[in-house]
Amino acid sequence: xxxxxLVEPDRLLAETYxxxxxxxxxxxxxxxxxxxxISAADTARPDLVILELQLVEHSGIEFLYEFxxxxxxxxxxxxxxxxxxxxxxxxxxxxxxxxxxxxxxLYKPRTSLSQLISTVRDQLSVPA
Amino acid sequence: xxQIITKGIVLSRTDYGEADRIxxxxxxxxxxxxxxxxxxxxxxSKLAGGIELFSVxxxxxxxxxxxxxxxxxxxxxxxxxxxxxxxGRVQLGYELIKMLNRATEDQPEPEYFELLQQxxxxxxxxxxxxxxxRLWFExxxxxxxxxxxxxHTDINDEKxxxxxxxxxxxxxxxxxxxxxxHFNAGHIKTLRLLFSHHPPRALAQxxxxxxxxxxxxxxxxxxxxxxxxx
Amino acid sequence: xxxxxxxxxxxxSQRLLLSVAEELKLPLLQIARxxxxxxxxxxxxxxxxxxxxxxxxxxxDNYVLGVRLALEPEQMAIESVSVSSVLYDxxxxxxxxxxxxxxxxxxxxxxxxxxxxxxxQGLQAALVSLGAALIEALPAQAAAGTGSQLxxxxxxxxxxxxxxxxxxxxTKQVSNEAxxxxxxxxxxxRQPLMNLTHTSGAGIFVADTILKxxxxxLRASRHHRLYGLGTxxxxxxxxxxx
Numbered sequence: 001x002x003x004x005x006l007v008e009p010d011r012l013l014a015e016t017y018x019x020x021x022x023x024x025x026x027x028x029x030x031x032x033x034x035x036x037x038i039s040a041a042d043t044a045r046p047d048l049v050i051l052e053l054q055l056v057e058h059s060g061i062e063f064l065y066e067f068x069x070x071x072x073x074x075x076x077x078x079x080x081x082x083x084x085x086x087x088x089x090x091x092x093x094x095x096x097x098x099x100x101x102x103x104x105x106l107y108k109p110r111t112s113l114s115q116l117i118s119t120v121r122d123q124l125s126v127p128a
Numbered sequence: 129x130x131q132i133i134t135k136g137i138v139l140s141r142t143d144y145g146e147a148d149r150i151x152x153x154x155x156x157x158x159x160x161x162x163x164x165x166x167x168x169x170x171x172x173s174k175l176a177g178g179i180e181l182f183s184v185x186x187x188x189x190x191x192x193x194x195x196x197x198x199x200x201x202x203x204x205x206x207x208x209x210x211x212x213x214x215x216g217r218v219q220l221g222y223e224l225i226k227m228l229n230r231a232t233e234d235q236p237e238p239e240y241f242e243l244l245q246q247x248x249x250x251x252x253x254x255x256x257x258x259x260x261x262r263l264w265f266e267x268x269x270x271x272x273x274x275x276x277x278x279x280h281t282d283i284n285d286e287k288x289x290x291x292x293x294x295x296x297x298x299x300x301x302x303x304x305x306x307x308x309x310h311f312n313a314g315h316i317k318t319l320r321l322l323f324s325h326h327p328p329r330a331l332a333q334x335x336x337x338x339x340x341x342x343x344x345x346x347x348x349x350x351x352x353x354x355x356x357x358x
Numbered sequence: 359x360x361x362x363x364x365x366x367x368x369x370x371s372q373r374l375l376l377s378v379a380e381e382l383k384l385p386l387l388q389i390a391r392x393x394x395x396x397x398x399x400x401x402x403x404x405x406x407x408x409x410x411x412x413x414x415x416x417x418x419d420n421y422v423l424g425v426r427l428a429l430e431p432e433q434m435a436i437e438s439v440s441v442s443s444v445l446y447d448x449x450x451x452x453x454x455x456x457x458x459x460x461x462x463x464x465x466x467x468x469x470x471x472x473x474x475x476x477x478x479q480g481l482q483a484a485l486v487s488l489g490a491a492l493i494e495a496l497p498a499q500a501a502a503g504t505g506s507q508l509x510x511x512x513x514x515x516x517x518x519x520x521x522x523x524x525x526x527x528x529t530k531q532v533s534n535e536a537x538x539x540x541x542x543x544x545x546x547x548r549q550p551l552m553n554l555t556h557t558s559g560a561g562i563f564v565a566d567t568i569l570k571x572x573x574x575x576l577r578a579s580r581h582h583r584l585y586g587l588g589t590x591x592x593x594x595x596x597x598x599x600x
Contacts, residue, residue, distance in 0.1 A: 009497075009498035009556040010384065010388070010494065010498065011458075011460060011494075011497040011498075012388045012392070012406065012410065012458060012459065013387065013388055013391065016388070016391045016392050016395050019395055019399065020391075020395050020398065023398060023399060032497055032498050032499075032500050033498065033499070033500070036500070052556075053215050054215065054548060054549055054556045054557070055498070055556055056495065056498045056499050056552065056553065056554070056555060056556050057499075057552065057553050058213065059212060059213050059214060059215055059218070059552075060215075061212050061215065061218050062213055065180075065212060071147075071169055071170055074143075074169055083383060083384070083387075084215055084548065095140060095222040095225060095226060096218075096219075096222055098140065098141075098142060099140070099141060099181060099222075101143075108387060109386075109387055112391075113391055113394045113398065114394075114398075213552065214547060214548075214549070215548055216546070216548060254539075254543065254547075255539075255542070257546060
């Protein structure tokens with residue numbers, strides 16, 4: 001069982017993803033935006049972060065820069081799960097992945113709940 | 129070992145060991161540097177704040193005989209913090225960094241530093257069209273590499289005319305007169321501005337310039353692919 | 359395909375269509391995942407799926423209405439309309455969506471305001487479109503640690519310019535500058551109203567389009583200590599004289 005921080009601004013999607021991940025045996029903290037996510041991580045250190053890039057006021061990338069600036073959070077796997085198509089990133093993806101310590105990019109419309117659950121399982125089983 | 133002081137723009141950061149990072153920086157006078165930033169990932173590191181992406185910093189470093197020097201100190205001068213707020217702009221920022229990295233050898237001229245700094249300034253300003261920034265950047269890279277198109281005479285060495293239509297000859301990097309040509313005086317004027325010394329902020333003020341970008345983008349991209357990025 | 363009105367602002371613009379298309383991904387994604395979760399858990403929340411589907415249909419309907427009103431302004435029937443009644447009906451239409459998002463709707467129509475001259479269907483469509491966008495945005499704006507109930511107020515009040523009808527919440531202020539900036543950024547940015555919503559803001563721009571077609575403005579507005587968006591309507595003086 002892992003502690004997952006789900007950074008998802010849409011309440012309905014957040015509830016659905018949370019139910020699915022809880023059903024898979026994890027504990028889920030939902031944060032609608034960057035500030036709430038930092039507070040949540042501060043309250044209970046997550047084992048993994050699932051991150052939407054399109055947030056209100058601060059982008060998911062902005063959040064990730066701040067998140068990674070805390071040494072104690074530098075090794076926490078972050079999985080991007082976004083409505084922004086990955087294909088738009090092309091060349092820049094390599095820098096983004098390296099810069100922000102992100103190995104996986106999931107495009108929400110094409111990622112089923114079972115795919116999300118199995119990707120989470122894979123990420124959690126990779127040694128830090 | 130000599131300590132050198134200069135300015136730097138971070139091109140990439142890679143984690144190394146438990147607490148270190150290897151940085152690639154672009155400088156105006158020392159070319160591209162690869163430096164080890166020791167202990168930078170620890171909480172109290174003095175170096176941490178000065179080596180962000182999308183920023184210009186004062187740095188001092190020791191150059192050893194090997195490939196990688198050691199970062200001694202850094203101080204943030206300007207951080208273009210608005211860029212990371214917009215997914216599209218940060219993505220373009222990464223792409224421009226990558227484009228410049230690929231287009232330059234280890235000892236790029238000072239103009240490349242200025243180019244990247246101007247690009248960050250433009251990206252930081254949300255009212256400047258992203259497509260304009262990208263096209264301007266590609267044009268400037270072409271110019272710095274000595275591959276500017278001929279924007280004054282056609283392939284027959286005749287002066288380009290305001291009432292004529294042209295197609296672009298990529299081998300000759302010049303316009304070829306064609307009655308059904310796709311490019312006209314407006315396009316040529318816009319290209320002259322893109323390939324000039326004007327920064328994006330000034331170009332963004334030019335009436336009608338943005339409207340022509342979609343028609344010019346494929347041509348400039350083709351020039352870029354042919355000459356800078358095979 | 360863009361048709362320009364005086365002043366060069368596109369009405370039928372590809373960027374609005376793009377914005378609506380992006381926005382529609384959200385309810386379709388919600389439905390797909392809710393259905394999948396229902397299959398996995400053996401229990402499907404059909405009421406939630408229905409509310410989502412209805413909301414998406416409304417967005418489409420309102421977009422089409424905005425386009426039609428812009429194309430055929432001569433077909434627009436201006437009538438004497440009770441603002442309170444429009445706000446009440448708007449609340450009814452938004453009720454299911456608000457419940458899904460945990461947002462309470464509150465109607466503030468105290469005070470006697472005479473009828474206004476407007477195209478009733480257009481005015482209601484604009485307010486519904488705006489309301490749906492704000493309902494989705496409010497939980498996304500919620501600051502850390504605040505467990506307080508989210509509320510969207512449908513309100514009307516008198517200003518020196520006329521009668522204001524709008525939607526308000528106890529949230530960060532939206533300025534007219536930010537709104538105008540959002541209009542300009544619509545074709546450049548995935549999130550032109552980033553401080554207000556995580557989406558493309560299509561609901562707000564559809565409302566903007568409908569109101570523009572009715573020769574009205576969508577503006578930042580304040581109601582008591584709440585901030586929001588609304589439009590100014592002119593009283594029907596003829597009826598008041600009778």
